[in-house]
Amino acid sequence: MLQFHHRIDLQRTMKGALSKMKQGAYAFRYAEAVPFLRLDSIGWQYTDDPGYGHHGMTRPDRGHVIFQYTLSGEGKLRYGGETWSVPPGSGILVTVPGDYRYYWEKDSGAPWEFLWINMAGEDAARLAERIRERHGPVVRLSPRSRAIRRGWELYRTVSEDRVTDAVELSTQAYGFLVSMLEQEAADAPAPDLPAPLRKATRLMKERFREPLGLEEIAAHSGVSAAYLCRLFQSRLGVSPLEYMRRRRVEAAVTLLRRTDESVSRIGELCGFESPSYFGKVFRQYLGLSPRQFRNDTNDHPYETLFLE
Template sequence: MLQPGSFAFRPSEAQPYMTLDSLGWTTDAEAGYGNDCRVRGDKGHAIFQYTLNGEGRVDTGGQTWEVPAGCGFLVRVPSEQRYYYPPEGTQPWGFFWLNVCGEDALRMCDRIVEKHGPIVRLSAESQPIALFWEIYQAVSVDRLSDPTELSVQLYRWMLSLLRSDANYVSKETGMHPAIRQAKRYMRDHFAEPLTLEGIAASCGVSRSYLCRLFQKKENDSPLAYLQRRRVEAAVTMLRKTDDSIQSIGIRCGFDSPSYFGKIFRHYLQLTPGEYRRRTAEHPYDTVYLD
């Protein structure tokens, strides 16, 4: 389970890309908490802060903005900006933050503010928030500290904020844990004779609950998802091996050649044999089905 904390990074040499200076999560900022970007020492940095509970304030552009739960802001250092716990606050301010540095960080910060304004409202399920928690877990639990690996995650996070629809919820980051585990299990074991009971057991839920979850969250069924993964694997085998079609069907989890042909044709409008022969029209080694 993740716990509040703060983490700083001090690489031995400067990097030519956006890097992570610090990040953290606090639950109890109260009277006296504040930062004035005119006097902070970390020049050339951009700071994102997102309210989880309570409320803060940010002074920017000559105005004071409320930052309630579900809202965040970006500031530059140095700048004529200030963020703080309001004197009239009645409950602690809980928030997380990311402090990033480098020319790319500043450029992207400016673009994000230009696109979304001084305050950006983000749901807890949105991709930027989900990606922050991925970074936080990598740092606080997995002890990730390599600046290059962290930078890869930072660029992904910044780009998610640059989306016009920053509240976008990706299928992976906004996914119910049981669905995520079931999908992982089916991808890893598609060649085996899987049953709904076995798939559900792999993620600790009942068969009926898993089916309801898939229908509600994915508008799909677990077995339909499994069929698509099996057909995808079959496409690759048809292109990259000389194995017989019957053998490929068995290796992809289909218990009979006729059923393999029926499902393959349902998704690709071709039989497996036709797909193998018609390489000019269908030259792809991999096809993703969704």
């Protein structure tokens, strides 16, 4: 039997309005088949029932993917001949059917509290398989990771906003699964950047047109150039100069589409030291020259690009 024992403190995890969410479970049944990943059900629950457990060979929801993330207490997963603990900050990711069983043991000493998401469809199964190849059946995820924040946002959309539109829920479910494939997703922190990194990225976004050097950016940020490079690599996965190039290419894309300025002038306005260098960098990111991009509105109809 599921019982409500205590409210988890979501203030540190989600902040603001999400900390006011209530426990619940929600399911969706659509009259017509959905030709893409479908959110089947979602819930935030507790159990202290020694009989609680699910076996992958006996569950009726064949073809579904189950993600169950521990908030407090601890669950167990028997998978591949091994027994895995599922403590807070970790979640199981399994596909139905499968030779596994997840359950709660009374000896664990505390009720098992979890957020669970049940998804259906071939896309869900394919993404889940890729995630397990990278992280195994028990995925460690910080409560502030992008994936868990998206999981809670999906729960809020259902429980608070009462959204039932299949496309909207599918879009969020895709985002949730894809975020688990991010490099180092298991340890990814929230995008709360250290102060020096915030100063550096703000400066480059505001002054990308200027010939800023690494030393100048580091001095503005209050750290050494070497330390700033380490911060960029560890938190953003790129060097400061790579970050700057991406911002310049983004700006160039917009100017190529929204203005009649010459290609060489746009390169100059975006901080590139020469037309040839502008063309070289632009081609590295988009696979074609600035002039080709400007003229090819069929295959490249966008006027805003985000390079991440």
